[in-house]
Amino acid sequence: MAIRGLNLLFQSNRSKLTCTYKCGNACYGECTNTSDNEYFGDTVSRRGVLRAFGLGVVTVGGGAALAACGAGESGASSTGAASGSSTSGSGSSSADVKPLEGMQFDSVAPNTDDSVVVPAGYATGVLIAWGDPVYQDAPEFDPMNQTAVAAARQFGFNNDFAGLMDHPTDKERLLYVCSHEYTTEPQMFPNYDAENPTDEQINIGIESHGHTILEVSKVGKTGELKREFGPLNRRITGTTEFTLTGAAAGSELLKTSADQSGTKVYGTFNNCSGGMTPWGTMLSGEENIDQYWANAEAVKDGRAAEDVKRFGVKEGASERKWERLHDRFDLAKEPNEFNRFGWMVEINPQDPASTPVKHTSMGRFKHEAGNVHVTKDGTVVCYSGDDARFEYIYKFVSSKKIVEGDMAHNMTILDEGTLYVASLKGNSPEGEIAGDGALPADGRFDGTGEWHKLLTATADGAESHVEGFTAEEVAVYTRLAADAVGATKMDRPEDFQANPVTGKVYLALTNNSYRGASGENAKKSKEDVREYAPIRENKNGLVMEIEDDHAGEKFTWNLLLVCGDPEAASSYFGGFDKTKVSPISCPDNLAFDTYGNLWISTDGNALKSNDGLYAVGLEGQNRGQVKCFLTVPVGAETCGPIVDEERVMVNVQHPGESDDATFEQPGSHWPDGGNKVPRPAVAVTWRKDGGKVGVEG
Template sequence: MAPQGRKLLPLLNFTSSRSHRTCVYKCGDACAKPVSNTSDNEYFRDVARRVFDRRRLLKGAGAAAMTVGGAAVTAGCATSEASADSVGAPSGSSDGASSGDIPDGMRFDVVAPNTQDAVVVPHGYDNKVLIRWGDPVVSGAPQWDLNQQTPEAAAQQFGFNPDFAALLPIEGSDKRFLFVCNHEYTTPQQMFPGYDADNPSENDVKIEWASHGLTVLEVEGNDQDGSLKPVMGKYNRRITGTTEFTLTGPAAGKELLKTKADPSGTRVLGTLGNCAGGLTPWGTVLSGEENVDQYFAGGAEATGKDAKKRNDRYGMKDSETVRHWEKYDDRFDLRKEPNEAHRFNYVVEINPWDASSTPVKHTAMGRFKHEGATIHVTDDGQIVAYSGDDARFEYIYKFVSSRRITEGSTPEAIAANMKALDEGTLYVASFQGNSDDFTEGKLPKDGAYDGEGTWHRLATSNSDGSVTSHINGMTGEEVLIFTRFAADKAGATKMDRPEDVEPNPKSGKVYAALTNNDYRGANRPGKKDAPTAEYAPIKENKNGLVLEMDDEHTGESFTWNLLLVCGDPHAAETYFGGFDKNSVSPISCPDNVAFDPHGNLWISTDGNALKSNDGLFAVSLEGDTRGLTKQFLTVPKDAETCGPIVEERRVLVNVQHPGEDDEATVESTTSHWPDGGKSLARPAAVVAWKKGNGPIGS
């Protein structure tokens, strides 16, 4: 029998905690705009399965590939030692449940829902800020000064709003690591004193450019606790919105990617909107370019074949942007540079072991709002990458490389494996339920939301640099650059904001966070909505879903089920893998996923619709406790929990946009985390650990 827990908080309401300010600067106010997908697609279809423990491969990859659970993450930080009373799921040390009922890795006192302006961790745990916005990253970088900011300084300091994170051990040291993290977006009102939103200065704009991108930072642990501290090491680097990237894959050099500044169509400045990502077995880091539409003006007036239609499908319609970057660089004005936007929305890859290396953008993996990209390697060494297109009614994709992994961590092996993401087949998924009795918001009679699915081929990138289209009426280059159109034609299934999609290193099963979709089944006048279905059973879905797929990986079939239908457990429509709903934590708006060394799923949330701060949750996947969900931490007011890393003795999260309500400015903010007092709220990365340096959740 499942262990019983304490009474949960009552259902409060279904209003997302995200402020409108966050929507404007994070995703270009997408929720206030019409859905970009106007196709009539409804279903995903067929499946099967294969499992593989990726850790076996990591052993051969040297220093470059060792972190289990190095999943997508948003920067976070915290100094508070506050803990909440145990509530909801059983802790293993209270609630009358024996510790044997709780999976290893999940034996901690549950953190209660709360609205504290602090990072709150379980009793017996501690946490500390690793690095915050503006802290030095490279040797010689100036200390951050709110009133003396410059683009040159910002390009040497930790960027704004970190999201994905990875932690890579440095060979030859058991205490040194590379912390790699991206910076998704900037919120200028909370960066610059007296910011004028209608007329930003060139200095402000250039600081924003420098505050995007990624950070590579050497960090050092100790023998006393799980904390980490920055080290000014040789690997340290900032990649920004103006760093040079190389476009790779078959679309590189084609006419649609050429601009006045780059007639070769192979070199592009910067990476923007970087959300989740993934750590590869060969020791590099992948990052997804997501909401880049917000940076480009004039999409509806751009010239060229089908330009307006193409820009509409990618959400680029506004004549001017809220950031006004187009005032200072013509490449952000599609009326002047109609192809510049085609050079964003890709999976980017950086080699953190070579600070002089040029990062790449992989065109073979398709162009859409990549939440991230994560890697699975099959038993015979074939490389598969999974990715979600994070927008309402968009799709889930995978890329199956035609190359096998090259073992080892030498520069030659890393270079060979990076090329593997330029050759292979890009697929999109369709889903189909298996219950004839499906009714909106009600569990089918067979006791599960489940069914089958099919992967549809879109394009195959060949070893000679050519690309074969599998979509009638589209060339291979068009499929790679306008992937959303190709997926529409293939009959992909409209999903509820597919965000992080990750394979479990222990089981090989693939998990996807479907954050929410208040348009689902809403039948709003003039909106291109989609009805509820077994894979999307909740009308006006405001709390999200977690999808589990048993995939063939290199094949074209899979089976699926919904592990979680999120929300308050007291609500009739919620579902926790069949586990007793009286014994779980409320969870809303799943965003990033990760896995601990025991194979448990960990979920970070974004936009909690239950009137509590966002948090990090552990979920059991096997046996009698499958679906048991326990909150491990919460982040400060108005903040988002991003892309956790869960190791044996430490947990890292990025805390994004603390205090970001609709009225927040440098002069007035609801949050003063992490420094307290009346200080300015600063996004940061946080490390949590068990006091005494014991194993997490054991």
């Protein structure tokens, strides 16, 4: 039975309210990458003609689960069914090709329900939501009486990345970890005045960022989870102390009036996707940091001025106006404070007294993901994307190996090694890539790539591999250094990680509506179509498969998915029958199940239906088979997927966040129903009969 798409003309569902508070309107503004990057420019030229249409670990990108959390392991589980949740069995994926283990469920049809919709035979519930207490002495959530003191001890706002790992001492519990990416003040506060936020509202916003570590327990013999008050519960916020380590630690570029050492910073902001490490820590990428700072015009000289512009910091006041209360957000008063954000963060969830770190050897940009692959000889490789239009993909290859049981050593692994940025080229003649999605003559969008060294950090110091840049400058001004070596402009590289079964690496490229744009948007295009980005005005996104020499400098690539409506000529599903797949748009976070299937969560579905979580077959006759497992409520983004044999978990971020939504007139009432305000929350889904997720019988 075919799973029909909703429409053939696309426009992202992400609201302007989301764009304002999530990324500072990066999707609407001018692209900050103005580099020429001609490294491979002579191999693929612009196209002028349109055709036709114009603890081992299973790392799961947007979410992660330590391998020990599979079926049969004792640990954690969930709450009762959420108000408004529903099930759907419409649209089975294929009568001809049997789905792989892990993908044997009835696909959920596209919808606009204000609920979490799951397949027939599955139940869903909410583990924890914005404002719920994380500590036993924290107050219950009262949206009309919020305080910064309470927010620092309650579940934060918009939860993005998630991970699940064994509890270090209690076999009956697990540890759930997540990031809190950003705050949407108009939806958080009654009668919010964006031009004149109160001091308390500013401080609540700061405390609502960061991370949550939460002990959870199982409910019976199901995959359901229940939140607990345990000694490992912890909130990390915008005022928590962090240590700066690696190549730029102690640099003059990182010193402020509050920290003359250049090694200590308070807080972390806009933590998007991340990963769980094999040594039992959480990685979290600081992404759209530019929106928190004010007065870009105050930075006038040299690379600092270039960097502020390259990140897109705006002149004048910031949207949240935090600089009115805290000088560190004012570039005119503390220009180096901005340099202390945009890093890969590492947290030890097993020690609530530990100080989190920011790894400067991994470079500073809008980090999306931070996922570790360990080669057969024990080399640690961490992949990360820079989530913005026409930005780059990176990897860090450590020179240090994992020492089992030595957490102090293992938390230094990402301080020493080599940082790389990638350039790609296609292998088809330029005239065969016209921007309409038509496959070239060889039947694949594919090619080769090269990793370019940016810096190498050792215990004795760091070496720059970029002419004209010191090692500290490469670390702090990474985008500028990557420009200089000719890195390849990609379509919003987001989650980026290796399949634990095959070792192949997968990359979600969410979209880029300005690639090759014409008319009024022509000035926002910084590159025409290429074989690695073959869709002009790409609104639905791509998923790339990479066979990498993980510790080396060469790789090959191909596009697994050109996302969109299956009925559109421009979409491609790995060669699978397009009449038998689910429509998918705007891939964001990635996960892998224990069978090696890829799972994709979406953000900003451009097909006029709710975002969701999709399973994708990668091998044999199932390659490219896409099946929707669940959809999230109206206005919400699907984040932090965790998929194991007992349960599927997603973070439901910014439900009801529509253009005209306010606290008084919300765009959703999920998860509490009635006339309640919407709350970002964690949804847990499990088989009603206690069976394995995605396995028949």
